[in-house]
Amino acid sequence: MKKKxxxxxxxxxxxxxxxxxKFNPNSxxxxxxxxxxxxxxxxxxxxxxxxxxxxxxxxxxRLLFYDSILSVNNTxxxxxxxxxxxxxxxxRKLSIGARGDTLERNAMALVNLAWNKYxxxxxxxxxxESLVFEPILEPKEMGETEDRLLKKLNTHPxxxxxFSKAFGSPKITRTNVEKAIxxxxxxxxxxxxxxxxxxxxxxxxxxxxxxxxYKNVKDTTLRGLYFRFANMCGACHISEVxxxxxxxxxxxxxxxxxxxxxxxxxNISNTAPYMxxxxxxxxxxxxxxxxxxxxxxxxxxxxxxxxxxxxxFVKDYDKSHIEEFFKFFxxxxxxxxxxxxxxxxxxxxxxxxxxxxKH
Numbered sequence: 001m002k003k004k005x006x007x008x009x010x011x012x013x014x015x016x017x018x019x020x021x022k023f024n025p026n027s028x029x030x031x032x033x034x035x036x037x038x039x040x041x042x043x044x045x046x047x048x049x050x051x052x053x054x055x056x057x058x059x060x061x062r063l064l065f066y067d068s069i070l071s072v073n074n075t076x077x078x079x080x081x082x083x084x085x086x087x088x089x090x091x092r093k094l095s096i097g098a099r100g101d102t103l104e105r106n107a108m109a110l111v112n113l114a115w116n117k118y119x120x121x122x123x124x125x126x127x128x129e130s131l132v133f134e135p136i137l138e139p140k141e142m143g144e145t146e147d148r149l150l151k152k153l154n155t156h157p158x159x160x161x162x163f164s165k166a167f168g169s170p171k172i173t174r175t176n177v178e179k180a181i182x183x184x185x186x187x188x189x190x191x192x193x194x195x196x197x198x199x200x201x202x203x204x205x206x207x208x209x210x211x212x213x214y215k216n217v218k219d220t221t222l223r224g225l226y227f228r229f230a231n232m233c234g235a236c237h238i239s240e241v242x243x244x245x246x247x248x249x250x251x252x253x254x255x256x257x258x259x260x261x262x263x264x265x266x267n268i269s270n271t272a273p274y275m276x277x278x279x280x281x282x283x284x285x286x287x288x289x290x291x292x293x294x295x296x297x298x299x300x301x302x303x304x305x306x307x308x309x310x311x312x313f314v315k316d317y318d319k320s321h322i323e324e325f326f327k328f329f330x331x332x333x334x335x336x337x338x339x340x341x342x343x344x345x346x347x348x349x350x351x352x353x354x355x356x357x358k359h
């Protein structure tokens with residue numbers, strides 16, 4: 001009888017120990033998420049030391065990004081304004097909020113954000129984590145409150161479990177919501193732009209690159225268009241996806257205008273309309289704008305602009321062939337990769353499978 005009592009006591013103690021350690025932050029284990037990118041063309045991304053990428057965190061962030069629970073009326077998610085098939089934009093001139101309000105800006109593409117230094121069109125946020133709650137709390141956007149959202153998440157059927165797996169505690173906080181969504185956003189990385197030989201500066205053996213450039217720059221060919229594009233636009237659209245992570249500028253003819261980020265030209269054929277206010281419906285309109293005003297535009301905080309942009313030129317050929325040219329800037333991986341797709345659109349969606357799957 002004494003042995004049975006001792007055995008029962010051991011079982012009770014074991015169950016009590018398991019209960020105590022079940023959600024112990026020190027007892028959970030996450031798996032590192034390996035961020036794949038072209039290291040020959042891209043510098044090392046910035047990943048905050050207090051928010052390393054994990055499989056559990058990224059998958060949780062993906063769910064939150066696409067879940068309309070983040071909005072006041074449960075009708076709008078982050079993915080509503082950042083659709084994968086549109087290069088993570090929404091195809092509208094100006095985005096529409098959860099209550100139907102028209103916003104002031106065009107939705108920006110969400111690509112290669114781990115390399116950015118500024119966020120939102122005006123660069124007002126300096127980290128992805130600090131970006132996350134701004135559209136959630138903005139009355140005209142998702143219109144939710146922090147307290148109400150955290151209550152919805154903490155009483156949700158599966159989010160407490162997912163947060164426990166990602167961050168070691170079932171208690172959901174604003175900080176961990178920010179971290180999860182930021183982790184997911186950092187994984188949306190381009191596979192790079194690889195231009196075909198017919199547009200590159202590949203001179204014959206008996207000619208220098210400079211001579212070859214001047215020989216082709218005025219030609220009505222795609223190579224000539226590319227050389228003119230590099231000359232006109234390359235000072236700002238300079239990175240591996242033809243944007244600039246470092247600078248803010250303005251495309252308005254006003255020295256007092258708000259400075260804006262230089263957007264990526266990746267998948268530009270999928271991200272119309274263009275500019276921060278969506279004023280241009282087509283790419284030829286954009287070229288027309290710069291052709292008409294290039295000498296008057298104010299481009300600030302760009303040390304590469306050593307002289308006024310008053311010697312640029314656009315040919316009629318460029319305006320009529322620019323859409324053909326920008327097909328070279330398409331990255332199908334961004335548009336179709338299932339790792340960045342809406343998990344709720346899968347009729348076989350299961351959060352258990354999503355979390356437990358092996359990578």
